[in-house]
Amino acid sequence: MPILAGSDPAALDAAAEALARGELVALPTETVYGLGARADDDAAVAAIFAAKGRPSDHPLIVHVSDAAQAERFAAGLPPVARRLMEAFWPGPLTVIVPRREGIGTAAAGGQDTIGLRCPSHPVARALLARAQALGVAGVAAPSANRFGRVSPTRASHVADEFGAQLLVLDGGDCDVGIESAIVDCSRGRPVLLRPGVLTSAQIEAAAGEPLHAPDGSAPRASGTLEQHYAPHATVRLMPLAQLRTALDVLPADALRASKGSNKLAVYSRSLASVPRGLRLARMPADAQAAAQELFATLRDLDAEGVTLIWVEDPPDEPAWAGVRDRLRRAAAAGR
Structure with a gap:
């Protein structure tokens, strides 16, 4: 399927319908392009792992339209997570929170926590709204590239990775260009698992408490392997x-x-x-x-x-x- 303009309502409808059927769709976000599937369907999420060559125990981030949709996946939102969501959503911040049992198991890599983000890109937001109207609870979407390789920031990058069989919504070049910061809010104190364009000082100011370094209790999270984001060179x-x-x-x-x-x-x-x-x-x-x-x-x-x-x-x-x-x-x- 050719790259479709994300500004085209018909293309957005086609992408939302594909997600509702359990198919893969590439979508732009302000950080990087994501390879998306409905997060409430473990079989659909399994197709992401297969397409990327990604280990199934390496968790994905679920993209939601707002805090209300986030609560579909969360077994309660810790106060610090709510403060960060209010400060930075929509935007390039992912919070890891306790996962509600019975949903998002595959997206979470089998963990009892789940990463949630609300993107600010207008095409992503329009797609999430259309998909939600079709019963899709949220969209799991890691970067749309082969596992461990350079993330895509243009629709053409995605097409180069996966070919013409994948529906790709073109939203232009990504404004941020690197993935979101990830803060673990599931362990009683906020832990920065991955930096992004938001500085630690900005995150701490919104959290109202200091950030901590990861330790052995931190959950697995996207993009935190020692070797990642690598070109062929x-x-x-x-x-x-x-x-x-x-x-x-x-x-x-x-x-x-x-x-x-x-x-x-x-x-x-x-x-x-x-x-x-x-x-x-x-x-x-x-x-x-x-x-x-x-x-x-x-x-x-x-x-x-x-x-x-x-x-x-x-x-x-x-x-x-x-x-x-x-x-x-x-x-x-x-x-």
Whole structure:
């Protein structure tokens, strides 16, 4: 099926009807594109795991239209979860809460907790409303890519991953560009399991209490494996000084081999140039702009045939935590 315009009411109706039938649909959110299935149908959710090649015990995030729909899946919403939902929904924040028995078992990876998010993208919201009118309680939707690979931020990225058989709603480029922050609200104190574009200070201010680091009691959550978000090229993170030194001592035969093929790329905020024959991709100096284009840049470099990407370490600042997290996990695959 071709990519359909998310602004087309007929396309939205077709996507909602497909979800109601238990079929897969790719939808845009403000973070990344998701591969969606109705979360109240374990067989439909199983198709997500199969399509992505994702382990069935690695939980998915359920997308809901509002707090009322969230309560279909929650066995009570802890007060801190309600405060975060009021502050950031619709938006790029997922809360993990106790799961209501008998619903969302597959989406939760069999756990007694479940991750819930209310997206702000207008196409996602319109689709959720139409699907809800057809009896769909919520939409489980991990990133629409093969498991462990770079998340998609354009409809064309999804089509590249899954081909023409998947219904894809086109909502344009994703504004945020990296996945939501995830806060576990199920253990009596809020725990940040995955950073996003919201800073810890912003989340703590809304929560009214400090965030804690994960420990052995934290539930499994989406996008928290050590190796994740990886392009086909090997990613290596370096401080700027180390990156400059590496470029200075790069063997001449390596430079000759790279000419015309862009086998080595450099992704940097600080460098204005690299040795001739290498590919320089400029990382924005602004953290939100860097997040918005990060995955698209990695995908573009893969498409160019790059096999190695040297990346300048992002700043060790709160606003950059989400970008640092994604690059660290992308680089873990090459260690």
